[in-house]
Amino acid sequence: xxxxxxxxxxxxxxxxxxxxxxxxxxxxxxxxxxxxxxxxxxxxxxxxxxxxxxxxxxxxxxxxxxxxxxxxxxxxxxxxxxxxxxxxxxxxxxxxxxxxxxxxxxxxxxxxxxxxxxxxxxxxxxxxxxxxxxxxxxxxxxxxxxxxxxxxxxxxxxxxxxxxxxxxxxxxxxxxxxxxxxxxxxxxxxxxxxxxxxxxxxxxxxxxxxxxxxxxxxxxxxxxxxxxxxxxxxxxxxxxxxxxxxxxxxxxxxxxxxxxxxxxxxxxxxxxxxxxxxxxxxxxxxxxxxxxxxxxxxxxxxxxxxxxxxxxxxxxxxxxxxxxxxxxxxxxxxxxxxxxxxxxxxxxxxxxxxxxxxxxxxxxxxxxxxxxxxxxxxxxxxxxxxxxxxxxxxxxxxxxxxxxxxxxxxxxxxxxxxxxxxxxxxxxxxxxxxxxxxxxxxxxxxxxxxxxxxxxxxxxxxxxxxxxxxxxxxxxxxxxxxxxxxxxxxxxxxxxxxxx
Amino acid sequence: xxxxxxxxxxxxxxxxxxxxxxxxxxxxxxxxxxxxxxxxxxxxxxxxxxxxxxxxxxxxxxxxxxxxxxxxxxxxxxxxxxxxxxxxxxxxxxxxxxxxxxxxxxxxxxxxxxxxxxxxxxxxxxxxxxxxxxxxxxxxxxxxxxxxxxxxxxxxxxxxxxxxxxxxxxxxxxxxxxxxxxxxxxxxxxxxxxxxxxxxxxxxxxxxxxxxxxxxxxxxx
Ligand code: SF4
Numbered sequence: 001x002x003x004x005x006x007x008x009x010x011x012x013x014x015x016x017x018x019x020x021x022x023x024x025x026x027x028x029x030x031x032x033x034x035x036x037x038x039x040x041x042x043x044x045x046x047x048x049x050x051x052x053x054x055x056x057x058x059x060x061x062x063x064x065x066x067x068x069x070x071x072x073x074x075x076x077x078x079x080x081x082x083x084x085x086x087x088x089x090x091x092x093x094x095x096x097x098x099x100x101x102x103x104x105x106x107x108x109x110x111x112x113x114x115x116x117x118x119x120x121x122x123x124x125x126x127x128x129x130x131x132x133x134x135x136x137x138x139x140x141x142x143x144x145x146x147x148x149x150x151x152x153x154x155x156x157x158x159x160x161x162x163x164x165x166x167x168x169x170x171x172x173x174x175x176x177x178x179x180x181x182x183x184x185x186x187x188x189x190x191x192x193x194x195x196x197x198x199x200x201x202x203x204x205x206x207x208x209x210x211x212x213x214x215x216x217x218x219x220x221x222x223x224x225x226x227x228x229x230x231x232x233x234x235x236x237x238x239x240x241x242x243x244x245x246x247x248x249x250x251x252x253x254x255x256x257x258x259x260x261x262x263x264x265x266x267x268x269x270x271x272x273x274x275x276x277x278x279x280x281x282x283x284x285x286x287x288x289x290x291x292x293x294x295x296x297x298x299x300x301x302x303x304x305x306x307x308x309x310x311x312x313x314x315x316x317x318x319x320x321x322x323x324x325x326x327x328x329x330x331x332x333x334x335x336x337x338x339x340x341x342x343x344x345x346x347x348x349x350x351x352x353x354x355x356x357x358x359x360x361x362x363x364x365x366x367x368x369x370x371x372x373x374x375x376x377x378x379x380x381x382x383x384x385x386x387x388x389x390x391x392x393x394x395x396x397x398x399x400x401x402x403x404x405x406x407x408x409x410x411x412x413x414x415x416x417x418x419x420x421x422x423x424x425x426x427x428x429x430x431x432x433x434x435x436x437x438x439x440x441x442x443x444x445x446x447x448x449x450x451x452x453x454x455x456x457x458x459x460x461x462x463x464x465x466x467x468x469x470x471x472x473x474x475x476x477x478x479x480x481x482x483x484x485x486x487x488x489x490x491x492x493x494x495x496x497x498x499x500x
Numbered sequence: 501x502x503x504x505x506x507x508x509x510x511x512x513x514x515x516x517x518x519x520x521x522x523x524x525x526x527x528x529x530x531x532x533x534x535x536x537x538x539x540x541x542x543x544x545x546x547x548x549x550x551x552x553x554x555x556x557x558x559x560x561x562x563x564x565x566x567x568x569x570x571x572x573x574x575x576x577x578x579x580x581x582x583x584x585x586x587x588x589x590x591x592x593x594x595x596x597x598x599x600x601x602x603x604x605x606x607x608x609x610x611x612x613x614x615x616x617x618x619x620x621x622x623x624x625x626x627x628x629x630x631x632x633x634x635x636x637x638x639x640x641x642x643x644x645x646x647x648x649x650x651x652x653x654x655x656x657x658x659x660x661x662x663x664x665x666x667x668x669x670x671x672x673x674x675x676x677x678x679x680x681x682x683x684x685x686x687x688x689x690x691x692x693x694x695x696x697x698x699x700x701x702x703x704x705x706x707x708x709x710x711x712x713x714x715x716x717x718x719x720x721x
Contacts (some may be wrong), residue, residue, distance in 0.1 A: 025682060037699070044700045065531035071705040072527035075518045077511050093684060097504040102620075150697035166648035166697055173698050199698040203706050210707065215613040231680050241651065241708025248647040249613050259507065264523075266677050270670040273688075281696065284552060285633035288708060289688035290647075296685050298610075299646035307540045310507045 006119075007144035008183060010135065015160075016366065018350025020375035025344040034170045034345055041169045042335075042342045048282035049333060049389070056278065065100050065271045066395035070327035073262055074317065080229045080262045082306070087232025091294025093304040101131035104309045108133060108221065108254055109140045111305055115252050117142070123236060123243045124148035125223025126164065126330055127256045127309060129352040133221065144221065145187075145213050147242035149206050156183040162346030162354065165280055165332040170345050173197040184209050210242065220246035220301070224257045225276065225329065227306070231266045233293040235308065237276060237286050247290050253301035259308050260317075260326040272329065275391040279331035312365030321402050323358050327392040334386035334396060340379055351378060356386035360399040368410045377403035421432045501707020504703045524706060537632050537668030546630045549665045550716065552634030556713035557704055565719045567595035572623060575713040576601050579655040581621035585611070587649060589642025590625065594659070606649060613652060621655035622709075627679065627686075629665035629716075630672045635716065636660060637672060639679035647685055656709040658689075661717050 018024055031374065053059050071081050085095045098104035112120055120137065122128065122144050134144040134155075146155045152169040154161050157179040161167030168176070177197040184191050184205065187197050189212055190207040222243070224234040234255055236243045247253060263272065269291075277286045295304045317323045335341045335355030346354035350372035351362045359376040377400050386396040501509075519526060542548045550560045559578070563571045576584060576598055583602040586595065595603055602610070604619060611619075621720050625643035636658055638644045650656055666672050676686060693708030705712060 003655045024541045041700050052505035061531065065529055068527055068529040068531075072523050072529065075515060076523035077515065079523065081508070081511075097502070097505050097507055099506055099510075102555075103503060122530065147707075148697070153697070166700065168697060171698075175697055199701045201701050203695055203703040204697055210619070212672055215617060216599055216705070231677075233680055239693070240695045240697075240706035242706065243688065244651050245707050248651055253658075266680055267673060269531060270673040271531060273669050273673070283690070284555075285630070285635045285688070287556070287690050287692070287694050289686075291680065291688075293680060293683055293685070295603035296640075298608075298685055299640060299685060300648070310510065314507065317511060320517050324512075404517040448657075474685055 005138065006141070006498050007134065007138055007145070007187065008155055011158060011160060015350050016370050016372065017351070018370075018372040020349075020371045021350075021379040022375065024348035024350060024372070025379070028344045033172065033175075035343065037172050038168055038342055038345050041166065042337075045282055046336045049279065049336065052278040052282045052284065052315070055173050055284070056274070062271060062275055063391055065347045066275045066329075067327060069263065069268050069271060070329075070392050071324070073264060074260065074323055074326050077259065077262070077317070081259060082228055083229040083264075084232065084262050085308075087229060088294055088306055089232075092302075093234040093294035093306050096305060096307045096376050098307055098309045098311070098416060100311050101309075102135050104131045104256060104307055105133055105136035107307050108256065109137060109142065111252070111254050111398050112137070112142050112219050113140070115219050115303070117252075119143040119144050119145065119213075120216070120219045120221050120254075121147050121213055121217040121246045121250065122151075123220065123222035123238070123246045123447075124151050124167075125221070125256060126352060127223045128221060131162065131256070131311060132307065133256065145210070147210050147214070147246060148238075149203060149240060149242075152206055152210070153179060156180065156187070159378065160347060161352065163332060163335060164330050165335075165359075166352070167463055173199055173202065180205055188213060197463075205283055210245075214242075214245040214249055217246070217250045219252040219254070220250040222246060222253065222255045223387075224261055226263050226269065227257050227261045228263050228266050228269070228274060230264065231293055233266065233410065235269065236290045237273075237280075238289070239281065239287045241288055244288055244290055247256075247292065248299055248300045252303040252305070254305045254307065256307045256309060258313060259310055260313055276329055276331055278389040279333040279389070309324055312367075315367070316361070316364035322360070322364050322399060324383045324394050325357070325364060325396075325399055327394050328357050328361065330357075330393055333389040333391065336445070337385040337389050339383065339385075349379065351376075356380060356400070357394075359425055360396060360403050363403050363407065368407050374407045374411070377401075377407055424493075523701035534670050534674040536666070536671055539631060542632075545667060546662055546665060546716065548660060549629055549631035549634065552631065553636070553691070553714055555634055556694070556712075558691045558714055560714045560716060562716045562718065565717050568659065568715065568717055569594055571715045572659070573601075575639055575657040575715060576621055576623075576655075579621060579657070579711045579713055581655050583619050584621040584623055584657075585616065585619045585649055587645025587651060589645070590623065591643070595623070595692075610646070610648075613648065614678060616648060616652035619653045619710045621657060622653045623657045624650055624651050624659070626658050626660045626664065628672045628675050629660045630667075630669055631665055633666040633690060635669075635672070635688050635690045636691065637676060639676060640684050640687070641679070647687060651689065651708060654705075654709055655711040655713065656689075657713045657715065659717060662719065665716075666673050 021105040137144045163169040174197045189209045349358045363373040384397045388449040447480040585604045627639035628637040692712040
C-alpha cells in the first residue's frame with residue numbers, strides 16, 4: 001500500500017550515509033550552476049560582513065566577551081540548565097528533556113497530537129533539522145510546513161539545505177521560480193500565474209502561499225538562538241517575519257532547544273545581539289528579534305513547551321578541547337569565508353551543519369563511525385580564515401587538527417586493537433608552516449604532485465611535506481594521484497569564473 | 501531514570517575536569533555591561549538613529565509633539581491605509597487628525613488573525629530606540645498592544661519619543677529588563693520585513709509589515 005505524503009518528500013537516503021567528503025565534493029563540483037551561485041553568494045556576504053564588522057571598534061572585545069560567556073556556560077552547564085528550567089516553569093512553560101533525536105521527536109509528536117492538530121508551522125531551526133523532526137511528524141500524520149523563504153524553497157524542491165543561514169544558497173532565481181511553479185499549488189495557495197524570476201515577485205508568491213497557513217495555524221514549532229536562564233526567556237533572531245507569525249499567532253508553541261543554547265543572564269544579550277547580526281546577515285541588526293518568557297497573558301501562545309535536547313552534545317562536552325565547538329551561535333561566518341565551502345557547497349558535508357563548524361562538530365556529536373564523519377576534519381585547507389571571523393572565538397583550525405588526530409586514533413585502534421601514537425600533529429605543524437606562505441605551499445604541492453602521494457583533491461595540500469605526508473598517506477585508504485594541486489585548481493577555476 | 505537526570509549525569513561526567521568553583525570565578529567575562537556606545541564619530545544621536553532606520557528603507561519623519569496627530573494622519577495617507585487597528589492603551593488624541601481612516605480599538609475579545617489580516621495598518625507607541633543599529637523595540641505595554649497587532653497588518657506606523665532613543669544595544673538591554681521580568685515579550689524591529697534568500701538580493705516585505713513608518717517626536721508625547 002502506498003500512502004500519500006502530506007508534505008514534499010526530501011531526497012532519498014540518510015545524511016549519515018553520505019560518501020566521504022572528497023567523493024561528495026567531486027560530485028558537487030560537477031554542478032557548475034551551483035558553483036556559480038555559491039561563488040557569488042559567499043563573496044557578497046563575506047564583503048558585507050567585513051564592512052559591518054569594520055564599523056565596530058570594539059569588535060575584538062565583543063568576541064572575547066562572547067567566547068567567555070559561552071565558555072562559562074559550558075563549563076557550568078548543570079547549574080544554568082537547572083536555573084533555566086526553573087525560570088521557564090515559573091513563567092508558565094513546560095520543560096521537557098530529550099536525550100536523543102528519537103526522544104525529542106516523540107515528545108513533539110505527542111504534544112502536537114494532544115492539540116488535535118494535524119499540521120504545524122515551523123520557524124527555521126537547526127535543532128529540528130538535526131533531529132529530522134519533519135519526517136518524524138510526517139510519519140505520524142502531521143504536516144510540518146517550513147515558513148522561512150529559503151526553507152520553503154528547499155522543502156518544495158525536495159532538496160536539502162546547503163547553508164545554515166541561507167539554506168537555498170545553491171539555487172538561483174530561475175530555479176526558484178521553476179520550483180514554485182511546479183510545487184506550490186500541490187500544497188496550498190498556488191503562485192500567481194505568469195510568475196517571473198524577479199526576487200520581489202518570488203518573495204511575494206511565498207507571502208501569498210504561506211499567509212493562509214499562518215492564519216489558520218494552531219501549533220508552531222521553533223528553535224531558539226538563545227535561552228536565558230535568569231529570566232526564563234527564549235530568543236529568536238530572524239528577518240522575514242515568518243518567525244514572528246509562528247511565535248505569535250498559534251495557541252501552542254513548541255521550541256526545540258539544544259542544551260548548549262543557554263545564556264546566564266538577560267544582560268548577556270547585549271553582547272550576542274551585537275555579535276550575531278553582523279556576523280550572520282552582515283547587518284547592524286536583523287529585521288526582527290522576538291523574545292518571550294513562557295506564556296504571556298493575553299499575548300500569543302498560552303500552551304508553551306520547551307524541549308531541551310542533548311543528542312550528542314554531551315559527547316562534545318566531554319572533550320575539554322573539543323567542547324569549545326559548542327560555543328557556536330550558528331552565524332555561518334565560517335562557511336562564507338571558507339575557500340573549500342565556497343567551491344563544494346553544503347551538501348558535501350553530509351550534515352545539517354556544513355562548512356568549518358560542521359567539520360568539527362559533526363564528528364564530535366555523531367561520533368567517528370561513519371565514512372563521512374571521519375573525512376570531515378580533512379575538509380579544510382587549515383587556512384585559518386574561519387578562526388578569525390568566528391564571533392565566539394572558537395579555535396576552528398586547531399580543532400580541525402585535533403579532530404584529525406582523533407579520527408586517526410580511532411582508525412588505528414580499529415585496525416590494530418591498540419592505540420598508537422600518530423604522525424598527524426607533527427604533520428599539521430609542518431602543514432601550518434607550509435600554508436603560512438603560499439610560495440612554500442605551491443612548492444610543496446608540486447613535490448606532492450610529483451610523488452603522487454596525496455589525500456584526495458581537497459586534502460592534498462594539508463600535509464604537503466614529504467616525510468609526514470608519507471606517514472599519513474600510509475594510514476589512509478586513498479592515494480589518488482592528482483592532476484592539479486588544490487591551489488592550482490582553485491586559481492584556475494576562480495579566474496575562469498571571474499570572467500563569466 | 502528520567503531523561504533529565506540521565507542528561508544531567510552525562511553532563512557531570514563530561515565536565516569532570518572542571519574545578520568545583522563558582523562559574524564567575526572559573527571564567528571571568530572581560531566586559532562591562534550597560535555602557536553607552538560612543539557615537540560621536542557618527543554624529544548626534546538622533547541623527548544617527550534616523551539615518552540608520554532609513555538605511556533599512558523605512559520612512560522616518562520628525563515632528564514636534566503638537567504635530568503628532570497630523571504626522572500620524574500623513575503616515576496613514578502616505579502608506580495608502582484606509583483602516584487601522586490601535587491598541588487600547590494608545591492616546592486617542594493621536595488619532596484626531598486622521599479623517600477618513602476607519603479605526604478599530606482592540607478590546608477583549610481579541611480580533612482573530614483573519615480579522616487582523618483585513619485591516620490595512622496599525623498605529624502604536626514603542627519602548628526604546630537604538631541609534632547605533634536603527635532598531636525600535638516594542639515591549640508590548642498597553643500603548644503597543646499584543647504582538648499580533650503589529651505583525652499582521654501590512655503597515656506599521658510607530659511613534660517614538662526623542663528621549664526614548666539610546667546610543668546602543670547595551671543601554672537598550674538594560675532598559676528592557678524590567679519589562680521582561682514583568683513577563684512581557686519583546687519585539688525588536690530594524691526596518692521592514694526583509695529577505696535575502698534568493699541570490700542574496702534584498703527584498704523588503706515578506707511576512708511582517710512591508711511598510712515601516714517611524715515618527716520621531718521631539719519631546720516625549
Ligand atoms: S563556528 Fe563560529 S563562525 Fe562558524 S557558525 Fe559557529 S559561531 Fe559562526
